[in-house]
Each structure stands twice: as C-alpha cells, then as structure tokens.
Amino acid sequence: xxxxxxxxxxxxxxxxxxxxxxxxxxxxxxxxxxxxxxxxxxxxxxxxxxxxxxxxxxxxxxxxxxxxxxxxxxxxxxxxxxxxxxxxxxxxxxxxxxxxxxxxxxx
Amino acid sequence: xxxxxxxxxxxxxxxxxxxxxxxxxxxxxxxxxxxxxxxxxxxxxxxxxxxxxxxxxxxxxxxxxxxxxxxxxxxxxxxxxxxxxxxxxxxxxxxxxxxxxxxxxxxxxxxxxxxxxxxxxxxxxxxxxxxxxxxxxxxxxxxxxxxxxxxxxxxxxxxxxxxxxxxxxxxxxxxxxxxxxxxxxxxxxxxxxxxxxxxxxxxxxxxxxxxxxxxxxxxxxxxxxxxxxxxxxxxxxxxxxxxx
Amino acid sequence: xxxxxxxxxxxxxxxxxxxxxxxxxxxxxxxxxxxxxxxxxxxxxxxxxxxxxxxxxxxxxxxxxxxxxxxxxxxxxxxxxxxxxxxxxxxxxxxxxxxxxxxxxxxxxxxxxxxxxxxxxxxxxxxxxxxxxxxxxxxxxxxxx
Numbered sequence: 475x476x477x478x479x480x481x482x483x484x485x486x487x488x489x490x491x492x493x494x495x496x497x498x499x500x501x502x503x504x505x506x507x508x509x510x511x512x513x514x515x516x517x518x519x520x521x522x523x524x525x526x527x528x529x530x531x532x533x534x535x536x537x538x539x540x541x542x543x544x545x546x547x548x549x550x551x552x553x554x555x556x557x558x559x560x561x562x563x564x565x566x567x568x569x570x571x572x573x574x575x576x577x578x579x580x581x
Numbered sequence: 582x583x584x585x586x587x588x589x590x591x592x593x594x595x596x597x598x599x600x601x602x603x604x605x606x607x608x609x610x611x612x613x614x615x616x617x618x619x620x621x622x623x624x625x626x627x628x629x630x631x632x633x634x635x636x637x638x639x640x641x642x643x644x645x646x647x648x649x650x651x652x653x654x655x656x657x658x659x660x661x662x663x664x665x666x667x668x669x670x671x672x673x674x675x676x677x678x679x680x681x682x683x684x685x686x687x688x689x690x691x692x693x694x695x696x697x698x699x700x701x702x703x704x705x706x707x708x709x710x711x712x713x714x715x716x717x718x719x720x721x722x723x724x725x726x727x728x729x730x731x732x733x734x735x736x737x738x739x740x741x742x743x744x745x746x747x748x749x750x751x752x753x754x755x756x757x758x759x760x761x762x763x764x765x766x767x768x769x770x771x772x773x774x775x776x777x778x779x780x781x782x783x784x785x786x787x788x789x790x791x792x793x794x795x796x797x798x799x800x801x802x803x804x805x806x807x808x809x810x811x812x813x814x815x816x817x818x819x820x821x822x823x824x825x
Numbered sequence: 826x827x828x829x830x831x832x833x834x835x836x837x838x839x840x841x842x843x844x845x846x847x848x849x850x851x852x853x854x855x856x857x858x859x860x861x862x863x864x865x866x867x868x869x870x871x872x873x874x875x876x877x878x879x880x881x882x883x884x885x886x887x888x889x890x891x892x893x894x895x896x897x898x899x900x901x902x903x904x905x906x907x908x909x910x911x912x913x914x915x916x917x918x919x920x921x922x923x924x925x926x927x928x929x930x931x932x933x934x935x936x937x938x939x940x941x942x943x944x945x946x947x948x949x950x951x952x953x954x955x956x957x958x959x960x961x962x963x964x965x966x967x968x969x970x
Binding site: 493538 | 887911917926931
Binding site for chain 3: 613
C-alpha cells in the first residue's frame with residue numbers, strides 16, 4: 475500500500491511572513507511493548523526523524539520516540555524567505571522513508 | 582397579536598418539542614481536545630484515509646462515477662440490494678461494484694483500502710442529514726435490528742439498549758455513555774489508533790460484554806446497522822469522526 | 826499504551842483477554858536523567874516555556890500537546906518533551922533551524938498512565954527552561970480487550 479502523508483501549508487504568503495506548516499503521516503508507531511493475540515511481542519517500528527527544509531535550508535527537525543502517537547502529527551512554523559519548495563522528509567525503522575513537497579509563493 | 586390561551590399554549594408546546602432534540606451525537610460527549618481533532622481537517626488523522634480514498638476513487642471509480650454526484654450517497658446506506666436480495670452497506674456496495682464492474686477481488690472487511698474508500702465517500706456526504714431509504718424491503722432488517730438492540734448478550738448479559746438508551750448520558754467508570762448514533766463512521770478511534778467501520782465498533786462492543794461477536798457482514802450486523810441508521814435519521818453525518 | 830492495557834487485562838482475567846506483560850516502567854529518576862541529557866550540564870529553570878495539554882485525558886493513545894517558548898525564535902535551539910511514567914521518558918526532541926518562524930511546536934503523544942509531562946527549551950546561551958503539567962489519564966470503561 476502506498477504511504478499516505480499530508481502536508482499543509484499556505485499556497486502563498488508575504489516575504490518574511492511566518493506561516494504554519496502541518497505534517498501528518500500514516501504510520502503505526504509500534505512501540506515494541508505490545509503483544510499480538512498469540513502473545514508474541516510486536517517488534518518496534520517507529521518513524522524516527524522528520525526534517526523540514528525550504529529550498530534546502532533547515533526549518534525544523536524532530537527526533538521521535540515511541541511516545542509519539544500513531545500517525546504522527548507535527549505542526550511548526552516557517553519564516554518565508556522567498557518563493558520556493560518546502561520539503562518534509564520522514565525516516566524510520568525498516569528503511570522507512572517518505573517525502574512530501576509543497577510550493578509556497580512569496581508575494 | 583394576542584392568541585387565545587389554549588392556542589398559545591399548544592403552539593408553545595409544539596415549539597418546545599421541536600427545539601428539544603433529545604438525540605446527541607457522540608461528538609457532543611467528547612472533551613474539547615478530541616472535538617478539536619475532529620473539527621480540523623489538517624489535524625484529523627482520518628483525513629489520511631480520505632486522501633487515500635480520493636486517490637483510489639480517481640484511479641478506479643471515476644470512469645463511471647463523478648465524485649460530485651457521490652454527495653448524498655453515504656447518507657442513504659444501508660440500502661436493499663435487489664440483485665443480492667439482502668441489506669447492503671456502503672462498504673458492501675463498493676465491493677459489489679469492484680466485483681461486478683471492475684472484475685476485481687473484493688477488499689477484506691477492515692482493510693485499509695476498503696476503509697479509505699468508505700471514509701472518502703462518507704466525507705463527501707459530510708453535513709448532510711442521515712437519510713435512510715423509504716424502502717419497504719428494509720423493514721424486516723430494521724425490525725430484526727430493533728430486536729437485536731434489545732437482546733441481552735454475553736457474560737455481562739447486557740443489551741445495547743440498556744446502556745445506550747436507558748443509561749445514555751450517565752457514566753460507566755470515568756466515561757460518559759453515548760447514545761450510540763452512527764453519525765461519524767468510519768471513525769478514527771484513539772483506542773484503535775486507526776480508522777474503523779461501524780461493524781468494527783459493534784463487534785468491539787460485543788467483545789466488551791464478553792459475547793462472541795457476530796461475523797462481518799452477517800445478517801445480524803447488517804440488521805443492526807439498518808436499525809441504527811433509521812434511529813439516527815435526520816442527524817447530520819460527521820464522517821470522518823474522531824472518537825476516544 | 827501498555828500499563829493501561831495491563832490494568833484492563835487484570836479486569837478481564839479469565840475471559841480470554843489479550844494478556845500483556847508490563848515493561849519496566851520509567852521512573853521519575855529516568856525522566857530526570859533524560860532531562861539531564863537534554864540540558865547538557867545546565868540546570869533547568871522553571872518558566873519561559875508554555876506547555877499546553879489537557880489535564881484530564883479520555884484516552885492516553887493520542888494526547889494533543891503544544892509547546893511555545895517565550896524567547897525570540899532565533900534564540901531557541903531545541904525543544905523537548907519528556908514524561909514520568911511511560912516505559913521510556915523521551916517523547917521527542919525538536920530542533921529549530923535558521924528558517925524557523927516561531928519557537929513553537931505541536932504534536933500528539935502517548936501517555937501510559939497519569940503523571941507528569943515536562944516541556945523543555947534550550948536557548949542559544951545554553952540556558953534551559955521548563956514547565957511541568959500533571960495529567961490525569963482516565964481508563965475507558967467499555968474495553969474491547
């Protein structure tokens with residue numbers, strides 16, 4: 475099944491304005507403490523990092539642990555320097571990797 | 582304008598009855614924090630399933646169906662499927678379409694693919710009143726559903742009606758007992774950490790009273806769905822809901 | 826979360842419920858150690874950090890939380906969230922980059938049981954600030970097992 479992620483950002487804002495970014499990704503964030511109905515430990519499977527860059531420059535980064543809720547949600551803010559591409563990358567256990575991008579125009 | 586006393590009293594009574602809608606959605610019983618999760622599409626985790634359903638609809642269904650024309654469809658299910666001769670819910674309708682028209686295998690109950698489609702279609706009807714079809718063929722199922730609603734089940738020997746009619750609004754442990762209207766399905770349930778259908782919730786309730794849950798898409802579960810949607814007729818659809 | 830599920834399995838013992846072995850739970854000491862690691866030698870001071878979280882939570886699986894720091898955004902290096910009674914104390918550590926717009930972050934966390942949640946902020950001058958909120962997690966009564 476394809477990875478599902480949603481990245482919310484305004485389509486445009488004034489140069490220098492602070493805008494809110496919301497990133498949501500489908501992932502069970504399996505803690506490694508739960509057991510299945512047979513009593514077997516479900517292995518830990520987490521999204522470990524999120525990194526948001528705007529035209530390559532770092533906006534925000536997060537190191538996530540098992541106490542982050544399933545389908546991790548993060549909201550943070552960008553000071554828009556110019557028109558450009560916001561890219562959010564998630565990475566985690568078992569080679570999990572996903573990226574979403576959205577273009578923001580500076581008016 | 583001064584009205585005769587009896588007429589004025591009668592009008593006041595009618596007005597008060599109209600205003601006193603005794604039915605409450607589970608939304609009304611939730612904490613503000615969880616209500617906020619449902620209200621905001623940029624925060625509602627179920628929107629991941631809606632987005633997935635939207636992609637699948639565009640890929641598989643758009644050759645025959647216009648997305649805009651699908652508004653109102655979810656509000657009219659369960660319906661009676663003449664071809665199969667039984668009650669069919671929305672997920673069943675999606676699967677029937679897949680089988681008959683796309684010649685593709687049915688999606689399993691509770692599968693992400695089926696939930697994505699059901700959540701997307703439900704979302705397209707968000708805000709519309711639940712509108713069970715005025716189809717006489719649904720009457721036997723609704724009557725069966727009404728009987729099952731009142732039937733004691735499980736080791737705890739409880740019927741749905743005992744909690745959700747007689748004791749709705751009271752507390753069981755720390756939790757408020759909701760009336761159990763299916764206004765928001767499929768829901769993102771915090772307990773599941775994912776999205777699930779009304780049938781999943783009903784089966785979960787059965788396990789909760791220590792009863793053996795009815796099979797997916799059994800006559801009993803479909804009858805209960807038909808009864809519940811009739812009981813909630815006119816209430817606004819909230820799909821996709823968030824619940825604790 | 827696990828501690829909550831363990832309580833449920835005790836309630837439902839003998840009814841074929843999912844049995845959960847309780848992992849070693851974090852202690853206030855473990856949380857203090859995690860805070861020490863984040864603070865890197867600085868002693869955290871109360872203040873300048875605003876932790877917004879419900880004080881009564883219906884379900885500990887998904888608890889919305891927001892942290893804002895009363896300092897210019899370019900002075901805030903990192904923000905962290907830790908808890909007292911989860912299996913591990915760390916929730917997340919956030920780094921603000923050069924293009925960060927506000928010293929603020931929102932996410933959703935898991936709380937195994939009632940207890941303290943602490944938000945911390947590390948400033949450019951090395952100082953560390955914190956705020957603690959005590960959260961009550963109620964146990965859902967109608968559990969599916």
